[in-house]
Amino acid sequence: MEKTVDFEKQAIAGGAALIFDGNRSIKRLCAKVFCPVEIRYAQNAVTDTLISAGTFTPDENGALCAEFATPLTASGLYLFAAGALEDVAVFENEGVNLENLYPKAFDIPLAENMLLDTVSVFTSRAGFSQYSLYTSMNGRDFSLVAVKDDEKPCGENGDTFALGGREARIIRVFFEYHSASPEAAFEKLTFTGAPSGTAPVPCPPIDIPNFADTVYAAPVTEEETLCEVAGIVERRLGAPYASWFRFVLGEKKQYDWFSVAAKDGKVEISGNDGVSLAMGLNHYLKYCCHVHLSQVGDSVRLPEDPILPERPIYRETKARVRYAYNFCTLSYTNAFFGEKEWRDELDFLALNGVNTVLDTTAGEEVWRRFLVALGYTNDAAKAFLPGPAHFAWFFMGNMFGPGGPLHDSWFVERTELARKNGRIMQRLSMRRVLQGYSGMVPTDIQKYDPTAEVIPQGTWCGLQRPSMLKTDSACFARYAALFYRIQREVLGDAVYYATDPFHEGGITGGMSPRIIAKTVLSEMQKARKDAVWIIQSWQANPTSELLLGLGEVQGGREHALILDLYAEKSPNFSDGRADNPHHGYAPEFDGTPWVYCMLNNFGGRLGLHGHLDNMARAIPQVLNACAHFAGIGMTCEASENNPVLYDFLFESVWQEDAHAPAVPVDLNDWAHAYAARRYGGESAAVNRAWDILLDTVYKAQCNMQGQGAPECIADARPAFGLKTASAWGNAAIGYPAAALCDALRLFETDKETLSASAGYRYDLVSLRQQVLSNGALSLYAQLSAAFAERDAAAFDRAADAFLSLIDKMEATTGENRYYRLSRYLDMCDARAAGGDDFAKRAYRMDAKALITTLGTFVMSEEGCGHDYANRQWAGLFSGFYKKRWMRFLENCRRELSGETPTKTDPFFYEWNWVRGVAM
Incomplete structure (x- = not known):
């Protein structure tokens, strides 16, 4: 079903803008025009980031009908045409219940505790459905009893699962996929069995005391603040180094401040509050000890005896x-x-x-x-x-x-x-x-x-x-x-x-x-x-x-x-x-x-x-x-x-x-000092590598396209004509790719000396992966050219090289834990450990969807969210990205050999991975 969409028509350079009163799910546009029309659209009122929906040509009578296979989630359409646009009409989808999208849980309470022999699940017979089945005695804790992963439509008698007399008071159907609709197409459930005769098990309450009734409501003392800062030393440097320091809370001044000085054989760090003390600690470690502490790799090399600052240090900031x-x-x-x-x-x-x-x-x-x-x-x-x-x-x-x-x-x-x-x-x-x-x-x-x-x-x-x-x-x-x-x-x-x-x-x-x-x-x-x-x-x-x-x-x-x-x-x-x-x-x-x-x-x-x-x-x-x-x-x-x-x-x-004027730093000098402390030693070759990085990947004029870093084209949903992996990103390299190869060669020169530093090892993986990602663009261009020229032999060579490059990316990123999918999923599983079978499955699906499809079908396809959060991670390269490309390349080979390509639904295979099913 469709319905017309009201819009405000505005003149823009080269055409017209159709502005809606919010986001709409646009299925079709009709107009009278006697020239091709390029259609772009905006989401969420973003008019400075337009997404192309393609160029459409009217028939000989001037009738234009632009059909969108996947509805556009749009707050406005932007029509660019050399001629006048008349009788414009826009149509949106009507009928999908956006509050009934999969994945969705349906709980069916039973009249009394039952010993279940069988459960039959009825779903829409249009297409096929996939889901998991759970039982519970108390309505809180659900145990997994069955999973439907096949691609068979529901029969007249439903899909029946033998439960062997399992006791339950509530049955949950977690509807995970439907091939014919984004909706959770669950219809009903029937069961066979007998009452167990046991008493109902009450659902335990969520017992969380109010904040005021906990130890966290007590006032904070100065001693707690000083202990908190000292704890950073023990956690990040090691307990033996706590004796190096004396932390002192000082007076409040106009600005936040810290000072560092040698006193009685210790390093005395003063500041107006705990954060200023911690900032003072970090400044001392950076500039007196050449220590680097970060989110992704530290470099800590300290002697047994305290390194005392040669002269007092004082810093303050206007940035409150x-x-x-x-x-x-x-x-x-x-x-x-x-x-x-x-x-x-x-x-x-x-x-x-x-x-x-x-x-x-x-x-x-x-x-x-x-x-x-x-x-x-x-x-x-x-x-x-x-x-x-x-x-x-x-x-x-x-x-x-x-x-x-x-x-x-x-x-x-x-x-x-x-x-x-x-x-x-x-x-x-x-x-x-x-x-x-x-x-x-x-x-x-x-x-x-x-x-x-x-x-x-x-x-x-x-x-x-x-x-x-x-x-x-x-x-x-x-x-x-x-x-x-x-x-x-x-x-x-x-x-x-x-x-x-x-x-x-x-x-x-x-x-x-x-x-x-x-x-x-x-x-x-x-x-x-x-x-x-x-x-x-x-x-x-x-x-x-x-x-x-x-x-x-x-x-x-x-x-x-x-x-x-x-x-x-x-x-x-x-x-x-x-x-x-x-x-x-x-x-x-x-x-x-x-x-x-x-x-x-x-x-x-x-x-x-x-x-x-x-x-x-x-x-x-x-x-x-x-x-x-x-x-x-x-x-x-x-x-x-x-x-x-x-x-x-x-x-x-x-x-x-x-109070004095702030003075810009010399970035090259600053970066050389940064590298020396992050990598645990000085290296002329690394300094030259950083000079290149400052002139390429960290230079503004080389990084003004799209949102964020240039994307790895291997992370994209496979197709020809790709410019990005995600709708709002870009894959264009704004600097000579060869320059980064030079930077990598220089960076690796003193690897044997510097590799003890976790910071160096992380940066080495980052730089290697960026070089590989840049190289993927040229291989993708070769793939595209070979296919366009119908050169099967050249295509096979380029395809093999492209898949081999993905293998190299997998191996490279696997060398560092921050580049591994397993780290992310392990954190997810740890958070689900206190829950039940349902939590373990649902949380993991949610986590995996975020970094691939972004979410359910409408987010992925209608919202153009798929691959928005793509990651260059080991585990994703081998288990997700490479498999997508293998399927696509095999289809291309079929076409080049004269065979009919296999029709594929990219989302279905991607969602299989989200659900833990083989792609």
Whole structure:
């Protein structure tokens, strides 16, 4: 079924733009025109990143009908034609229930405890279905009893499974795939058996005490702060080195500060708080001991006796905010972090002076309680939450479900983890940033509260978005107050709150951004008088009208903090980006405190890439000239990559005298010193290699195409004519590929001397992999040319070479644990260990989907999300990417030999891998 889509038609250079009132699932466009028409489309209101849908030619009568095999999830279509476009009509799909997408769990309660002989599952007979089957006695813990992996359609009598008298009170069908629809096509279930006669087993409650009733609510003492910093020494250097140091908490000054000096045979590090002490420790280790500590490989070589600084060191910073994370980081990198991983991460943040940290851990417990307070059952509340790898987009208001429900143990364990992490941050004087409330509610909220005034939000990446309360409605204040009260019960208090109302294409329903801003901030301040609202400067956000609304709240814009999310490449702070019609505000966001942020990474896609020279030039400028500059931040969509960028960014704002003008560093000299400490020794050859890296992969003008690092073409879904592996990425190398080969040769010159350093070993794998990735482009070009010329022999040679190169990538990345799929999946499995069979299967599927298809069918195909988070990881090269290419290349060989190629559904094979079935 189709229906027409309303749009606003706007004239643009070379054609017309059709703007919708939100994202739509576009199936077809018709028009009268007498020339070819190129159609591009935008998603989530992004008009500066258009995706090509192809060029379409009308018939001899001027009738154009552009059919899209996979519906386009679009907020607007952009039509480019040499002639006039008339009678334009756009049609969207109608009929798919976006709240019934697979993977989805269906629980069937039985009237009493039963001894089950057989269970028959009935699904749609159009196409075939795949699913797993579970039983439970208490409704919390489910045991796997059967899996349907075959490609047979459901018969008249369903698919029957023998259970041999298994006792159960609840049966769960986890619907995982349907070949004919993105929906979970489950219809009914029947069973045979007899009552067991045993008593019902109650579902255990989720027993989580309120924050105020735990040890985490106690005030932090100075002794705890000093012990926390000393603990970093023991964990990162070793317990014997704790005796080298004396840490002293000093007075508060105008700026954050630290000092390092020799005193009584020890290294005395002073600072105004725990983070400043940790930053002082790191500065001492870098510049007195040539030690390097990072997320991805350390280099620690220390003698037994303390290395005393030759003269006192003092540093301070104007950057009162040193910020960490994008919401996406917490899914693409941190989704399955446990206590050990978070402990290492918080050490890393502290050592780099980070004092403001976005933390959504256990936000799902806040939402579970919030919905229960609104009248939802525990099961209904859990059904609203997505799988654990997709929380970022839930917290940003982009999606809800599928992938759940979470096991009850998840809420208990993550709340405890969040409280432990929060206590560590509190000891260090790090400020947690919690989720702010801007109106998100389930789409069925009016069943529970008929007074709720809601605005449907359409779709995001093909998925149904949650609804939003009308910010100016009477119930908004009540919901906001409830949310903040429950958040305080779960996580304690906070000053900073992050939320972006109507994020990435949300529909405001005609409400004024000025009123939205004023209301959201006012409700925050009711919850906490000194609350600060953190707002991402991304796409259309913030508008000048939204900024105006901030100024109408008590305390004004000092209660807001704008993250200029991609400042190292596309800054918004300088002049409001006059070339960008979304904005139009005065410099520095109309005088709102703001943070210079480095985004750099998208989706966790790997590759050597950065804008170091831009940062080296811009950060001193903003320190010297920007009155509303509040600090710096890392807002990468994923971290654990390009460690040099984080080292430079967080060091760049510390000066001997913050009142004096900041002076740019010589990047080559800085990089040589960085290499010496990261690799545990100096090397002239390595220095020359770094000179090349600064002039290629880390030079801004070589890295301005697309989003993030050039992608590895071997990670792409196989086809000819590929320009990228993901919809918004790029695979173009903006520098001579031979230069990086030279850098690798130089880098390997002193390998025997430097390979004791974990930092060197990580960087060596990174550089080798980048060279291999660059080489894949030329082999792909040979493949394409041979196929176009119908030269079967040349094609076979190029195909074999291409597959051999993927094998080399597998071997290369397998040398370092940070480049292994197994590390990621092991973390996922560890988080599921406290759950049941269902949690172990569902969490792993969610984790694997994120890095391949991005999610379910509509995210992958209609939302163009497949391979957005592609990774250059051992295990993915051999188990996923190579198998895709082998199937594609075999089909090409068939065609070249005159045979009919086998029709394939790429998503089906990719989803098989997600489900743990052979591709």
